[in-house]
Amino acid sequence: xxxxxxxxxxxxxxxxxxxxxxxxxxxxxxxxxxxxxxxxxxxxxxxxxxxxxxxxxxxxxxxxxxxxxxxxxxxxxxxxxxxxxxxxxxxxxxxxxxxxxxxxxxxxxxxxxxxxxxxxxxxxxxxxxxxxxxxxxxxxxxxxxxxxxxxxxxxxxxxxxxxxxxxxxxxxxxxxxxxxxxxxxxxxxxxxxxxxxxxxxxxxxxxxxxxxxxxxxxxxxxxxxxxxxxxxxxxxxxxxxxxxxxxxxxxxxxxxxxxxxxxxxxxxxxxxxxxxxxxxxxxxxxxxxxxxxxxxxxxxxxxxxxxxxxxxxxxxxxxxxxxxxxxxx
Amino acid sequence: xxxxxxxxxxxxxxxxxxxxxxxxxxxxxxxxxxxxxxxxxxxxxxxxxxxxxxxxxxxxxxxxxxxxxxxxxxxxxxxxxxxxxxxxxxxxxxxxxxxxxxxxxxxxxxxxxxxxxxxxxxxxxxxxxxxxxxxxxxxxxxxxxxxxxxxxxxxxxxxxxxxxxxxxxxxxxxxxxxxxxxxxxxxxxxxxxxxxxxxxxxxxxxxxxxxxxxxxxxxxxxxxxxxxxxxxxxxxxxxxxxxxxxxxxxxxxxxxxxxxxxxxxxxxxxxxxxxxxxxxxxxxxxxxxxxxxx
Numbered sequence: 170x171x172x173x174x175x176x177x178x179x180x181x182x183x184x185x186x187x188x189x190x191x192x193x194x195x196x197x198x199x200x201x202x203x204x205x206x207x208x209x210x211x212x213x214x215x216x217x218x219x220x221x222x223x224x225x226x227x228x229x230x231x232x233x234x235x236x237x238x239x240x241x242x243x244x245x246x247x248x249x250x251x252x253x254x255x256x257x258x259x260x261x262x263x264x265x266x267x268x269x270x271x272x273x274x275x276x277x278x279x280x281x282x283x284x285x286x287x288x289x290x291x292x293x294x295x296x297x298x299x300x301x302x303x304x305x306x307x308x309x310x311x312x313x314x315x316x317x318x319x320x321x322x323x324x325x326x327x328x329x330x331x332x333x334x335x336x337x338x339x340x341x342x343x344x345x346x347x348x349x350x351x352x353x354x355x356x357x358x359x360x361x362x363x364x365x366x367x368x369x370x371x372x373x374x375x376x377x378x379x380x381x382x383x384x385x386x387x388x389x390x391x392x393x394x395x396x397x398x399x400x401x402x403x404x405x406x407x408x409x410x411x412x413x414x415x416x417x418x419x420x421x422x423x424x425x426x427x428x429x430x431x432x433x434x435x436x437x438x439x440x441x442x443x444x445x446x447x448x449x450x451x452x453x454x455x456x457x458x459x460x461x462x463x464x465x466x467x468x469x470x471x472x473x474x475x476x477x478x479x480x481x482x483x484x485x486x487x488x489x490x491x492x493x494x495x496x497x498x
Numbered sequence: 499x500x501x502x503x504x505x506x507x508x509x510x511x512x513x514x515x516x517x518x519x520x521x522x523x524x525x526x527x528x529x530x531x532x533x534x535x536x537x538x539x540x541x542x543x544x545x546x547x548x549x550x551x552x553x554x555x556x557x558x559x560x561x562x563x564x565x566x567x568x569x570x571x572x573x574x575x576x577x578x579x580x581x582x583x584x585x586x587x588x589x590x591x592x593x594x595x596x597x598x599x600x601x602x603x604x605x606x607x608x609x610x611x612x613x614x615x616x617x618x619x620x621x622x623x624x625x626x627x628x629x630x631x632x633x634x635x636x637x638x639x640x641x642x643x644x645x646x647x648x649x650x651x652x653x654x655x656x657x658x659x660x661x662x663x664x665x666x667x668x669x670x671x672x673x674x675x676x677x678x679x680x681x682x683x684x685x686x687x688x689x690x691x692x693x694x695x696x697x698x699x700x701x702x703x704x705x706x707x708x709x710x711x712x713x714x715x716x717x718x719x720x721x722x723x724x725x726x727x728x729x730x731x732x733x734x735x736x737x738x739x740x741x742x743x744x745x746x747x748x749x750x751x752x753x754x755x756x757x758x759x760x761x762x763x764x765x766x767x768x769x770x771x772x773x774x775x776x777x778x779x780x781x782x783x784x785x786x787x788x789x790x791x792x
Contacts, residue, residue, distance in 0.1 A: 182790060234624045236788040250788060257627035258525055267618035273543040285535035286626055288528035314546070 170246060172338055172370045173208035173231065177240035180226050180394075200226040202394030203240065210337075211367040213360075215385035216374045219484045223394040224374040228342050231372070232262050245337055258287060261331030265343035268323070269330045270315045276326045277311045280333060287334035294333055301329040304359055321352025328359060338370045339363070345377050357383045378476045390483055397483060402476060409482060411474035415446045415456045418468035429459040445472075532628055536636040544641050554642035562646045565595050565717055566653055580721035581754050585661045587719065589748060592654030593741035594716035597680030599646035605685040607638045608692040609706070612699050614638075615787070631689070631780055663748055672763065676744035679769035680716075683740055686772035687712055693783035708735075716740040721754050739768040 180201040188194040201223040208214050218224050229235040230242055233249035233256055242249055247256045262269075270279040284294045302308055305325040310318055318326065324344065331339060341360075345353045361384055363369055375381060381388055381402065388405060390398035398405055406412075414435065422441025426434050431451030437444055446456055457469055544551055569591050573584040582590070614620040614634060623633045658673055691705035712735070715723075720732045720742045732738035739761075746753055747762025 229621070232625050234621050234788065236785070238789070253624065254527065254627045254629075257625055258527070260625070262625045264618060264621070267622055269622055271539050271543060273546045274539060278539065278542070282535050282539050285532045286528060286628060288525060288532065288627075 171207040171243075172210045172212075172245060173206070173372070174243040175204050175206045175227075175231075175240065176242075178204045178206075178227070178230060178237055178242055179239040180223070180230060180235065181238045199394050201230070201237075201391075204391070204394070204396055206389065206396065206399070208370060208372065210370055211364075212387060213364040213371040213385045214373065215381035215388045216372060216391065217376070217378070217381060217388065217480065218391035222391045224391060225342055227391070228262075228340050228372070228374060232260060232340055233257070258334065259337050261334070261336035261339045263324075263327050263331045263339070263341045263344050265324070265341075265346040268315070268327065270323070270326055272316045273314055275312045275314055276307070276318065279315065279326065279330060283330055283333055289334050293335070297333050297335065298329065301332060304362060305329060305355065319352075321348050321355070324348060324352065324356060325359075328356065332363075336369065338372065341371065341373045341375075343375055344373065345375065345380055353377070353379075360384055378480060382476060390480065392484060405476070405479055406474045409479050411476075411479045413448045413453075413474060414472040415448060415453055416470040416472060417444045417446070417456075417460050417466060418442060418470075419444065419460075420465040420467050423464055427460065427463050429456055432456045432459075528627055533632055533636055536633060537639065540636060540639045541641060551642055555645045558643050559645045559649050562595050562599055562649045562653075565713075566591060569717065580719040582719045582721070585657070586745070586749055586751070588653070588657035589661050589745045590719060590741045591717050592650070592657035593677055593680055593745060594713060596647065596650030596654040596677050597684050597740055598713040598716070599643065599650040600681045601684030601688060603640065603643040603647050604681070605635060605688045606643070606709075607640055608635065608688055609702065609709070610638065611692045612695045612702070615695075615699075620787075630784065658748070661749060664750060669748055672744060672747055676748075676765045679765040680740040680744075682769040683736065683765075683772045684709070684712065686769070686776035687735075689776040690772075690779045693779040696783035696787050712737050712740075716742070736768050736772060739765045 178201055179199070182198045182200055184196050184198055185193040186196060200221075204223075204227060216224055216227070226235065230237050231244050231249055233253035236250045244256055245259045247259075249256055269283075270276065271282065274282075280294075280298055283289075284291070302311070305328065307325060307329065310322050313322075315323060315326065328344070344360075345356055348356065357380060360371065360373075364371055364384060371384070373380060373385065386401055388398065388400065388402055389396055390405070398408070400408075415432070419442050423444075426437065427444070428434075429446060429451060431449050432446040432455070433449065435445045435447050444460075448456070451459075453469075453471060457466070460466060566588075569579075569587060570584075572579060573587070577583070579587050608631075611620075611634075614623075619634070619637070620630070623630050623637075626633065654677060663669060663673075687709055691701075691708050694701040694705060712731070715731050715737050720728050720738050723732070732742070743753070743757070743762040744765050745762075747759065752759065753761070
């Protein structure tokens with residue numbers, strides 16, 4: 170059985186906008202427009218899309234905060250809204266811009282309180298806390314009131330708070346938003362560690378695609394409430410034509426641009442000393458061999474395709490990819 | 499138990515549940531201890547600002563003292579108010595101020611519901627395995643308002659002692675039950691009016707006119723009010739059962755307006771009905787929130 174199932178999940182909001190002095194017009198906005206997804210136990214799913222695409226709304230429907238307008242959702246086999254409190258014992262939720270912690274109390278107190286809120290046996294709680302403490306380096310600020318923590322410290326606290334009851338599914342809404350590089354890495358490293366063990370399912374929304382590249386083998390792109398891509402990052406690249414590139418630094422510039430089969434020259438930089446090739450059908454070795462016959466090579470670099478660029482293209486051109494596409498590895 | 503600080507045992511999560519620990523699916527749901535923990539946390543949070551807490555504690559008595567002083571001033575210029583003497587009116591005032599202050603302490607902050615929605619506390623509360631309303635009440639319990647409730651109780655006790663009541667076992671029971679019923683009633687009014695903000699975010703003023711208006715209304719004998727106003731507030735909304743009718747029954751006075759004597763004993767029944775309405779209003783409101791997400 171899938172841990173998470175969505176069938177035709179849909180959410181409409183009615184907004185009232187002013188139309189004249191007293192009159193107000195009702196308009197229906199579709200935030201999530203018929204999403205079908207299944208997530209298996211232990212998967213790490215990246216859920217991305219532009220602002221207003223419906224990411225947070227989907228998460229709210231899966232965690233029992235919002236009621237779907239149509240369609241169905243099951244998490245751990247439970248209906249999120251109808252069986253909210255039972256589901257809450259089995260999932261963890263981290264909202265990047267909201268807090269589950271007690272603002273005026275030391276971080277340690279929040280953890281102890283959550284033990285009561287989730288009715289976790291003391292030994293179980295202590296063991297999980299001990300592991301989080303060492304993996305996330307909590308010890309230095311465990312006795313600091315939450316309001317005095319830096320954002321990075323607080324986020325490490327939020328992650329711990331969401332895990333102390335041993336959830337089967339962890340939902341993370343923008344967990345790295347606003348964090349500095351070091352904190353981002355700490356959070357990613359921790360989540361990777363959590364995912365590696367394989368018995369916690371992770372669903373992660375983010376604007377930072379580095380989160381996805383580091384953590385998620387499966388990527389779901391949502392735009393205008395619809396799934397426009399579901400598959401691996403590699404599948405996204407191959408579908409939307411992004412390629413790896415080879416950057417060659419030459420000792421001396423070539424008199425004319427070289428033509429290598431299967432690897433068209435994309436651009437020439439640094440007065441002809443730097444050449445950038447796109448790998449279409451050629452391999453790196455073929456490009457290097459071909460170049461070596463023409464000029465003295467100083468350096469070779471391989472540039473991975475930039476996922477941000479691909480996704481930006483996806484966001485800009487929803488019409489081209491508007492139909493639901495299913496890409497597998 | 500696993501060694502703290504180690505990463506993964508093969509096939510076992512570092513932090514999440516696994517075969518060794520029962521998962522949330524098998525765990526008993528949290529009970530009263532969870533709510534007690536929330537209350538304790540709120541007390542410790544407020545103690546973090548000790549100096550301002552003490553100032554607030556004293557300052558909060560002010561408003562309630564003012565209610566009583568207003569009545570005393572009124573009796574400086576008149577010997578009767580709507581047919582009631584000072585000592586009789588003070589029983590009404592005592593019931594009203596104790597009940598309002600206590601309900602305001604326990605439930606009054608629910609008027610901050612729009613803020614809870616805006617800051618995300620409301621969503622945070624919904625992803626926990628506890629009922630939403632008690633969590634909100636306990637997490638934002640304004641303990642500094644304790645002083646008002648204590649002052650209200652003092653007024654009530656003094657008024658009951660000095661009103662020359664002929665105590666019977668029935669009246670003793672009523673003197674205990676009526677204030678509690680009035681607390682439940684005012685609490686229900688707080689919750690019901692707060693749920694309006696699920697639909698209309700700027701409804702705070704309207705809510706205040708009912709809650710604070712209700713407090714002022716119940717501080718005087720209903721005989722002082724004009725007839726349509728009285729019909730609406732006293733009997734349409736039920737505020738007459740907070741202090742006026744129980745006071746009549748305690749004092750052994752017939753209702754100048756001609757209602758039968760047993761009406762004075764109806765307060766608990768009215769409170770139960772009010773609580774049922776409040777529960778329904780909350781449930782419907784929360785369903786609306788979840789369907790609009792506003």
